[in-house]
Amino acid sequence: MMNQPNTYMDGPDEDGHFGLFGGRYVAETLMPLILEVERAYNEAKDDEAFQTELRGYLKNYVGRPSPLYFAERLTNKLATDSGGARIYFKREDLNHTGAHKVNNCMGQILLARKMGKNRVIAETGAGMHGVATATVCALFDIPCTIYMGTTDIERQSPNVSRMKMLGAEIIPVTSGTGTLKDAMNDALRDWVANVETTYYLIGTVAGPHPYPAMVRDFQSVIGEETRAQIMEHEGRLPDSLIACIGGGSNAMGLFFPFLDDEVRIIAVEASGEGIETGKHAASLNAGAPGVLHGNRTYLLQNEDGQITDAHSVSAGLDYPGIGPEHAWLHDIGRAEYVSITDKEAIDAFHICTRLEGILPALESAHAIAHVIKIAGDLPKDHIMVLNMSGRGDKDMDSVAAYLERNK
Amino acid sequence: MTGTERIAKRFADLKAEGRAGLVTFITAGDPNFDVSSSILKQLPAAGADIIELGMPFSDPMADGPAIQASSQRALNKGASMIKTLDMVREFRKSDADTPIILMGYFNPIYIYGVEKFTAAASEAGVDGFIIVDLPPEEAEMRAPVENAGLSFIYLTAPTTDDARLPTVVEHASGFIYYVSVTGITGTKSAATQDIETALKRLRRHSDLPIAVGFGIKTPEQAAEIGKYAEAVVVGSAFVNKVTENLDKNGNPKDGCADAVLGLVRDIAGGLKSGSPATV
Ligand SMILES: Cc1ncc(COP(=O)(O)O)c(C=O)c1O
Numbered sequence: 228m229m230n231q232p233n234t235y236m237d238g239p240d241e242d243g244h245f246g247l248f249g250g251r252y253v254a255e256t257l258m259p260l261i262l263e264v265e266r267a268y269n270e271a272k273d274d275e276a277f278q279t280e281l282r283g284y285l286k287n288y289v290g291r292p293s294p295l296y297f298a299e300r301l302t303n304k305l306a307t308d309s310g311g312a313r314i315y316f317k318r319e320d321l322n323h324t325g326a327h328k329v330n331n332c333m334g335q336i337l338l339a340r341k342m343g344k345n346r347v348i349a350e351t352g353a354g355m356h357g358v359a360t361a362t363v364c365a366l367f368d369i370p371c372t373i374y375m376g377t378t379d380i381e382r383q384s385p386n387v388s389r390m391k392m393l394g395a396e397i398i399p400v401t402s403g404t405g406t407l408k409d410a411m412n413d414a415l416r417d418w419v420a421n422v423e424t425t426y427y428l429i430g431t432v433a434g435p436h437p438y439p440a441m442v443r444d445f446q447s448v449i450g451e452e453t454r455a456q457i458m459e460h461e462g463r464l465p466d467s468l469i470a471c472i473g474g475g476s477n478a479m480g481l482f483f484p485f486l487d488d489e490v491r492i493i494a495v496e497a498s499g500e501g502i503e504t505g506k507h508a509a510s511l512n513a514g515a516p517g518v519l520h521g522n523r524t525y526l527l528q529n530e531d532g533q534i535t536d537a538h539s540v541s542a543g544l545d546y547p548g549i550g551p552e553h554a555w556l557h558d559i560g561r562a563e564y565v566s567i568t569d570k571e572a573i574d575a576f577h578i579c580t581r582l583e584g585i586l587p588a589l590e591s592a593h594a595i596a597h598v599i600k601i602a603g604d605l606p607k608d609h610i611m612v613l614n615m616s617g618r619g620d621k622d623m624d625s626v627a628a629y630l631e632r633n634k
Numbered sequence: 635m636t637g638t639e640r641i642a643k644r645f646a647d648l649k650a651e652g653r654a655g656l657v658t659f660i661t662a663g664d665p666n667f668d669v670s671s672s673i674l675k676q677l678p679a680a681g682a683d684i685i686e687l688g689m690p691f692s693d694p695m696a697d698g699p700a701i702q703a704s705s706q707r708a709l710n711k712g713a714s715m716i717k718t719l720d721m722v723r724e725f726r727k728s729d730a731d732t733p734i735i736l737m738g739y740f741n742p743i744y745i746y747g748v749e750k751f752t753a754a755a756s757e758a759g760v761d762g763f764i765i766v767d768l769p770p771e772e773a774e775m776r777a778p779v780e781n782a783g784l785s786f787i788y789l790t791a792p793t794t795d796d797a798r799l800p801t802v803v804e805h806a807s808g809f810i811y812y813v814s815v816t817g818i819t820g821t822k823s824a825a826t827q828d829i830e831t832a833l834k835r836l837r838r839h840s841d842l843p844i845a846v847g848f849g850i851k852t853p854e855q856a857a858e859i860g861k862y863a864e865a866v867v868v869g870s871a872f873v874n875k876v877t878e879n880l881d882k883n884g885n886p887k888d889g890c891a892d893a894v895l896g897l898v899r900d901i902a903g904g905l906k907s908g909s910p911a912t913v
Contacts, residue, residue: 242771252740252767254696256791256816259798402702408693415695420817422793518741518767519693531714532745533692 235486235561238552243436243522246558248551251435252518257415260422265437267342272444277337284333285448288366291330293449294318295456295612300582305602312467312602312609315460316585317453317481319616324362326355326588326617327449327477328430334445336363339426346421347371349428350414352379352407352473353543353590354386355617356430361395371395374414376405379542382625404536407473407546411520431474432550435521439550446480453612454484461610467491470614471593472564473508473543475550477616486561494553495593497539498566508537510549511557511564519547524554540569540629541589543617571596573629576619588617589625636783637761641733641808644683645843645864654860655683656902657845659737659869660894661704662687662721663713665876665886670708671721673891678732680895681902684845684865686764689718689738696766698820700870700877707884715742715751719758726759735787735808737764743775752778762787762808770801780807789813792824792832796839803840809864812836812846820870823849830862853904860905868901 238245251261271277285291298314305311319327339347347369351357357373364371373390377399380387390397398417403409411434418427432439432446450468457465468485470478472494482492499507507513510525517526519534527535527547537547556562567575572589575596580586587595594613602611619626635643648655658677663670677685690708694701722734736755743751743765752775755763762785768775770788779786785808793816794802803810812832814824833844846859847867856866872894879890 251769251771253769254766254791254813255769255789255802256696256793256813258769258771259793259795403692412693412695416698416818419696420821422816515745518739518744520695521767523744526741528741528745530745531716532742533709534741535692 231559235556236483238555239436239440243440245552245555247516248523248554249436249439250523251521252523253435253521254419256419256422261435263342267338268437268441271338271341277341281334281337285330289323289329289333290321291448292452292456293321295453295460297460298583301579304582305599307603310603310606312605312611314598314602315457315465315610315612316615317449317612319449319477319614320585320587320591320618324355324359325620326359327446327480327614328356328359329362330448330480331430331442331445331476332356332359332363332428335428336367336369339369339428340367342426344424344426345369346425347428348374348414348417348425349430350374350407350410351430352410352545353541353588354379354383354390354621355543355588357395358386358389358393360428360430361390361393364395365393372398372417374398374400374410374417376400376407376410378405379407383542383621384624385621406537406542408534408537415520431476432479432552433474433520433522433524433548439522439552442476443479443483443552446476447483449477449480449614450482450484453481457610457612464488465490465610465612467493467609467611469493469495469594469598469611471495471544471590471616472549472553473546473590474548475553477614479550479552481612481614482562492562493597494562494564495597496564496566497541497544497593498568499538499540501568502566506538507566508539508544508546509566510547511553512566514547516554522551524548524551540572540625541593543588543590544593565597567593567596569629573626575599576626585615586619587615588619589622591616592619637733637756638783638785638807640731640761641684641785644731644733645809648683648864654863654905655865656681656856656905657684657686657847657865657867658682658872658898659686659688659867660872661690661701661708662718663690663708663711664704664873665707665880665884665890666711667713667717667721669886669891671724673894674721674725675728676891676895677898678729680898682732682898684733684735686735686737686867686869687718687722689715689736689742691739691742694739696818698818698870700820700873704873704876715746719754722758722760733761734759735762735764736760738766740765740767748775749778752782752784756782756784761785764789764811770805776805787811790836792816796835799836799839803842806840806842809843809845810836810840811867812844812863813848814846815848817848819848821849823851823855826858829859833862853901856901857904857907866905872897
């Protein structure tokens with residue numbers, strides 16, 4: 228293990244590196260624009276007017292702060308004679324558009340406007356980022372094009388209709404497995420061809436610098452609110468935090484403000500049908516460092532450096548990479564990266580729905596499944612905060628189809 | 635002779651002949667190893683002055699549908715970094731003069747090991763590299779490539795402005811590749827006028843020869859752009875010839891190689907009839 232830094236919160240360096248990871252691995256055509264996004268973002272970060280405007284939209288439009296809810300029935304259900312953590316849900320599912328994604332979209336759309344861009348593109352997997360992007364584009368009257376893999380279009384059809392209703396153009400992506408990675412490839416190709424006019428609104432803490440840091444910063448409102456809210460509920464910081472990982476934005480948003488505290492941090496990857504089957508999306512648990520989509524990070528790949536297909540029942544986790552800051556937190560041992568299978572996630576989806584009356588997104592259900600695994604073994608005074616990253620209305624068809632296939 | 639010297643000699647010869655050179659791109663292993671290798675060997679006789687050999691990658695982000703499909707075909711037929719180098723080694727048995735530039739994306743090289751790959755490529759007879767997703771800011775291949783006497787060829791684009799050009803050309807070697815359109819390979823073409831203006835700007839920053847690529851498909855376009863550049867790069871048009879000559883199972887029909895080479899001859903002919911580069 229490497230030397231432990233004094234703080235975990237000062238990354239990335241000025242070239243966008245978190246240790247070995249991150250960077251700006253893009254074609255020259257994009258480089259000038261990426262530097263421009265970085266300049267604009269650095270300005271916005273310290274611009275009180277920008278931050279005030281963003282806070283206003285988050286409060287009055289998105290509906291922040293999102294509640295921190297004590298999940299009492301789940302807590303009681305998982306309690307044993309000797310133990311059982313107190314489980315809180317950070318309710319990002321209650322945001323406008325139904326997931327954490329909108330926090331980032333709100334920030335980036337204000338940036339795109341500031342930069343004078345008059346067209347927005349985005350990639351989407353589960354469709355939540357696409358919906359959030361289409362939403363803020365409707366709000367600010369900016370034409371919007373969403374790239375979405377054909378596999379995902381099929382399994383997240385309610386979100387496809389929502390995006391269209393909001394006025395977005397959906398471009399189906401057929402290459403690869405028709406999932407998030409392929410959508411990101413095509414969004415990058417669009418961007419290269421339309422750099423002058425177009426802003427690429429990346430939906431997670433991946434891509435070339437400054438995106439991983441910028442998206443993390445916009446999502447950190449989750450962790451900042453959680454700090455204040457848990458003090459109100461419990462009078463102290465939590466003992467552990469837990470979140471699911473696709474690219475890693477809801478997780479980074481919850482974790483970042485706690486990185487320098489004595490808080491256990493657990494991130495949950497999707498192991499699909501099981502890591503041993505090869506059909507999974509567990510880049511940290513089963514991948515190796517490599518370069519894709521503008522950054523160095525852990526990737527699912529073969530011995531020739533070809534990227535291999537990810538698999539997860541959850542479209543939002545079905546990605547063969549992970550944000551570079553997570554790769555770094557993994558390597559220095561600051562966070563734990565575990566994995567949950569399709570089946571465990573579907574079971575957790577049902578348990579949460581029946582016990583709490585909260586229908587979680589299949590992505591979030593991965594985090595719930597891990598809570599179900601470990602909560603009983605933790606002491607009674609252990610406080611755990613789970614990021615309920617989104618709601619599961621979009622997943623009705625997927626869950627039904629899964630149950631049908633696995634009867 | 636080092637790779638960088640081989641490239642310099644080729645450009646010196648072209649200058650002496652008073653014409654612009656033809657840089658041909660094909661994907662290594664498309665439509666399969668044998669046909670690809672056979673095309674490669676015959677490229678110089680058909681009129682290629684410099685060869686760009688594409689290293690297939692699963693996620694070629696800067697490429698259009700033609701080269702994406704060609705990369706995938708090659709991978710489906712078992713292409714790999716090792717086989718790409720085998721192909722170069724084969725080629726060098728019969729040709730000691732035509733520069734070969736490997737073009738592709740960084741990840742397969744990173745996984746092979748940068749030092750190890752550079753050494754293996756040099757030994758196989760490679761002269762330079764174009765790595766699309768390694769801008770000058772990500773410089774980890776520069777030293778190993780320079781130490782091996784090979785060229786790292788940088789791309790410049792219409793978006794690379796005067797403020798940035800010095801950063802890009804500072805470590806350039808061999809030639810400069812001007813990407814004439816903001817876009818992916820195989821789609822639109824640039825106006826000659828814009829290219830002419832862009833090259834004038836580039837020459838204020840570098841004395842290296844310039845190759846212009848992206849969107850050049852016909853002998854006429856090549857001849858036109860050859861008036862202003864030391865070389866023109868044609869890629870998707872050749873790859874399309876492969877695509878047109880596949881049977882319904884994706885296997886090459888008889889004449890697949892000849893179809894590609896025929897177009898090489900046509901474009902080379904166009905260039906030879908054009909006026910010399912005005913340098
Ligand atoms: C509800 C929800 N949670 C989590 C994710 C995964 O993304 P990330 O890891 O960036 O939070 C998605 C992505 O689509 C999502 O829709």
